[in-house]
Amino acid sequence: MKKLVIGIMLLLFFACNSGEKKADKSSISGMIYKPIGNAYVYIYKEGMDLKGPAFTDVVSDSNGNFSIQLPPGKYFLVARMRKSGEVAGPLEVGDIKSDVIGPIVVKESGEVIKTDIKVFEKKGEAKDIAIASSKDEKKTVISGYIFDADGKPVQNARVHVYDHVQMSERPKFVSTPTGPDGKYSIALPKGGTYYLAARDKFGGPPKVGDLYGRYDKGTIEPSGVVVRDNEVLQNINITVHRVW
Amino acid sequence: MMKRIALLFIFFLIASACSPKISEIDVYQSKAKEGDKGAIKKLIKLLEYPDEEIKVKAYSGLIEAHHDKKGFIEDALISMLKERHDDATREFVIGLLGKLKSKKSVEVLKELGKDKNFKRRYVVFSAFGEIQDEVVVDDVIDALSDPLEDVRKYASRALIKLGPKAIPKMMQRFPSANASVKGYLIRAFGELRNNQPEDLLIKELDSENKLDVIWALGKLGKEKSLPLLIDLTKSTDYRVRIQACQALGDLNLKEAIPALKVALNDREVLVREWAARSLELLTGERTLYRDEKGNLALPYSIYH
Numbered sequence: 001m002k003k004l005v006i007g008i009m010l011l012l013f014f015a016c017n018s019g020e021k022k023a024d025k026s027s028i029s030g031m032i033y034k035p036i037g038n039a040y041v042y043i044y045k046e047g048m049d050l051k052g053p054a055f056t057d058v059v060s061d062s063n064g065n066f067s068i069q070l071p072p073g074k075y076f077l078v079a080r081m082r083k084s085g086e087v088a089g090p091l092e093v094g095d096i097k098s099d100v101i102g103p104i105v106v107k108e109s110g111e112v113i114k115t116d117i118k119v120f121e122k123k124g125e126a127k128d129i130a131i132a133s134s135k136d137e138k139k140t141v142i143s144g145y146i147f148d149a150d151g152k153p154v155q156n157a158r159v160h161v162y163d164h165v166q167m168s169e170r171p172k173f174v175s176t177p178t179g180p181d182g183k184y185s186i187a188l189p190k191g192g193t194y195y196l197a198a199r200d201k202f203g204g205p206p207k208v209g210d211l212y213g214r215y216d217k218g219t220i221e222p223s224g225v226v227v228r229d230n231e232v233l234q235n236i237n238i239t240v241h242r243v244w
Numbered sequence: 245m246m247k248r249i250a251l252l253f254i255f256f257l258i259a260s261a262c263s264p265k266i267s268e269i270d271v272y273q274s275k276a277k278e279g280d281k282g283a284i285k286k287l288i289k290l291l292e293y294p295d296e297e298i299k300v301k302a303y304s305g306l307i308e309a310h311h312d313k314k315g316f317i318e319d320a321l322i323s324m325l326k327e328r329h330d331d332a333t334r335e336f337v338i339g340l341l342g343k344l345k346s347k348k349s350v351e352v353l354k355e356l357g358k359d360k361n362f363k364r365r366y367v368v369f370s371a372f373g374e375i376q377d378e379v380v381v382d383d384v385i386d387a388l389s390d391p392l393e394d395v396r397k398y399a400s401r402a403l404i405k406l407g408p409k410a411i412p413k414m415m416q417r418f419p420s421a422n423a424s425v426k427g428y429l430i431r432a433f434g435e436l437r438n439n440q441p442e443d444l445l446i447k448e449l450d451s452e453n454k455l456d457v458i459w460a461l462g463k464l465g466k467e468k469s470l471p472l473l474i475d476l477t478k479s480t481d482y483r484v485r486i487q488a489c490q491a492l493g494d495l496n497l498k499e500a501i502p503a504l505k506v507a508l509n510d511r512e513v514l515v516r517e518w519a520a521r522s523l524e525l526l527t528g529e530r531t532l533y534r535d536e537k538g539n540l541a542l543p544y545s546i547y548h
Contacts, residue, residue, distance in 0.1 A: 149335065149364045149394065164546050190536070191514060193486075193546065208307070209300030217456070218400030219431050224546075226486060226514060229536055239394045242300075244339035244370060 026106045027069040030115040032079050032098075035064030039081040039096060041117065046074040050100055051170070051203055067112075076102035079117045095122045140229055143185035144236035146178055146198045148211065153182025154240055157211065158202065161186060162195040167214070167222060174202075191229040195222045198238040206243045213240035264290055269301045279310030288320050291336050292329065299336050307343055318346045325352050335364040342371025350375060354383050360391075369398035373405035381406060381413045388425045400428040404435045415441055427453045434460030442468060455487050462491025470495060474503040477519075482512040489515055493522025501526055508533055517543045 032039050042054035055075070058068040081096040091097055098119045106113065142161070146154040157178050160171035172194075175186040188194070196215040199206060206212040215238050216223040227233050269290065275283035287309070290302035306317055321337050321344075329337070338356070341349040349371075357368035369387055372380045384406070387399035403410045411433075418429055418441070430453050433441045442465055448457045449472065458476060461469040473495065476488035489507050492500040504526070507519035513536045520533035520543045535541040 149366065150331075151363075151392075163544050192517070192544070193514070208304055209296075216397070217431055218397035218428050219435050220401055220404050221435060226483065228512075228514060241366065241370075241394070242335070242339065244343055244367075244374075 026072070026109060026111050026113065027067055028075070028077070028104060028106065028113045028115055029065070029067035030117060032060050032064040032066065032117045032119055034119070036060060036079075036081060036096060036119060037062040037064060039064070039079050039119065041066050041068070041077055041079050043068065043070065044076045044078070044102075046076070046103055048076075048204075050076060050078060070106045072106050072108045074103040074105055076100050077104065077115065077117065079119050081119075091122050093122055096120070097122055139232065140188045140191055140227055141185060141232040142188065142194065142196070142225060142227055142236050143183070143232070143234050144238065145182045146184060146213075147182060147237065147239045149239070149241050151239075153180065154178060154198075154200070154211065155180050155182065157182070157184075157198050157200050157240060159184045159186055159238065160197045160199065161188070162197070163192065165195055165222060165224070167195050167197055168205075170203075171197075188227065191227050191231060193224040193226050195224055196236065196238060197222070198240050200240070208243050210243045211240040212243050213238045264293065264298055266297075266301065269298065269305065273301070273305035273308065276305050276309040276313075279313050281313065281316065284309050284313055284317060285320070288317065288324070291324070291340075292333050294332075296332070299332070303336050303340055306340055314344055318344060318348050321346070322349050322352055325349070325356065331362060331364045334362065335367045338367045338371050342367070342374035345375050346371075347375060347377050350377050350380060354380065357383055357387060363392075365390075366392065366394040366398045369395060369402045373398070373402035376406055378406060378409045381410050384410075385413065385417050385425075385429075388428045389422070396424075396428060400432050403429075403432040408436065408438055411436060411438055411440055415444060418444055423452050426451070427456055430456045430460050434463040437464050439464050439466055442466065446472065455483060458484065458487040458491050462494030465491075465495055467497065470497050470499055474500060477503050477507050477515075482515060485510060485512065485515045486518050489518040489522050493518075493525040496525065498526055521546060 032041070037060055039060045040057050041060065042057045044050055045055045048055060056068065058066050060066040078100050079096070079098040080091060082091065083094055096119045098117045101115060101117060104113060104115060146157045146159070148154050155178055159175040161173040163172045173186060173188060175184045178184050198213050200211040214222045215225060215236060225233065225236055269287070272283040272286045276287055284306070287302045287305045290298055293299060293302070309317060318341065321341055324337050325334065334356070338353065341353070353368050353371060356362055357365055359365060369384060372384055381403070384399045384402045388396050390396050390399065403414060414429055414432065418426065421429060426448065430445060430448065433445065434456070442461070445457050445460055446469065451457070458473065461473060465473070473488050473491050476484055477492070479485050479488065485507065489504060492504055501523065504519045504523045508516055508523070510516050510519065516533040520531040523531040530542055532540040532542060
């Protein structure tokens with residue numbers, strides 16, 4: 001009986017793992033210098049928004065080395081390491097970043113392309129996009145809750161605030177991520193007409209499968225939220241759904 | 245004891261052997277693109293898998309499957325809807341039927357749109373917006389009074405996507421609708437930008453949907469709406485004045501210019517800002533307004 005059980009176990013073990021053999025793929029590897037561990041190397045395909053979500057990413061080891069296998073194509077690389085530890089989001093002063101490297105052409109031959117990446121500390125403008133904090137002293141505030149399709153609060157979503165109706169470019173302001181109660185509160189520098197969207201990902205157009213929702217009243221065009229100087233608007237709630 | 249541990253281990257291994265691997269799904273996806281029926285079947289089956297990441301991958305693979313297999317996918321998905329499935333699986337299946345613009349699925353979807361136990365029925369109306377079959381117009385209008393807000397919103401968007409063919413039914417049902425349903429219809433009329441309901445909307449100018457009516461008249465109105473909107477730039481309610489200034493820009497009739505110039509001196513800064521924006525639309529010239537500090541400023545451009 002024992003032999004039989006062990007036999008079955010071994011058989012299943014090999015059956016389970018046989019599908020994971022990977023074909024020979026080319027890879028890009030290198031070192032981030034000065035050597036920095038736990039930095040993200042973002043890999044973008046040609047034509048992708050380099051400030052949006054990457055095609056894929058890899059984290060450097062403690063010596064700053066990284067290596068990633070990629071299917072054939074043209075790629076751009078950029079290294080970033082945020083003090084906050086977050087994977088995505090605007091860079092702040094003191095965060096580490098590199099210039100964009102590429103295009104790097106990856107072929108199907110199984111070759112290893114060596115590319116070291118020089119990084120430096122971000123200086124100058126405080127943030128690429130203003131992250132509005134709920135602790136902000138200013139009194140012009142829009143707040144509300146983010147819900148999912150079942151009416152449950154959504155954690156770790158952000159509200160993106162735009163000052164133009166197309167909502168197609170980078171947002172003017174972005175809230176901090178929601179907590180378990182799904183609540184957001186965003187302080188704005190002045191009153192105006194704003195257009196709001198909530199989403200679980202940061203940057204780039206929403207993709208199939210992402211959670212995304214705009215503040216609107218059942219229209220395709222977003223509904224503007226009019227907030228006056230020093231006004232606190234509450235219950236500007238947004239429901240997010242999968243992008244189909 | 246040994247036997248129990250072994251059995252547990254076997255159970256674990258069987259479970260993990262049955263778990264799809266992302267790399268396997270990638271293979272199904274590329275085979276489905278070439279029209280491989282077996283791979284398509286696997287992807288359809290994976291829509292039932294509880295992990296949302298797997299569902300999304302399967303869904304994406306099916307969207308990109310070879311167009312010759314669309315009928316096969318549609319039939320399989322419709323059969324799935326007739327079986328009992330959890331809400332998340334149904335949501336993906338219906339989202340996919342919408343993406344495939346499946347007219348065959350309309351009757352099944354109509355039933356699901358009325359099923360109050362199906363909490364994610366908003367997706368039915370999202371799909372109706374994609375399928376654009378006018379046989380659903382009445383059902384979609386019915387859904388404007390659904391207890392769930394996201395269902396009402398998706399129904400309203402479906403009417404907009406259905407286009408002008410939805411307008412006669414919308415106008416027919418408008419007078420007997422309650423205020424909330426009228427609100428959705430008014431906003432949908434506005435986005436449809438078809439002038440037929442102008443008179444119906446003008447009658448609603450003093451209703452609780454006043455702001456939406458003003459917005460919609462800006463989108464679809466003609467000369468008849470002009471004096472009414474000009475008059476509203478003098479309202480005691482600043483929100484009405486903002487909306488009227490915005491609507492006069494949308495209406496795009498040069499006769500509104502003098503009224504908008506008066507609104508440039510409004511006591512409310514947001515009215516002044518909208519007056520400047522609309523003047524720019526009508527004159528083609530950048531127009532300054534007095535900001536909250538009394539300085540002359542350009543409004544930020546909402547219509548990039």
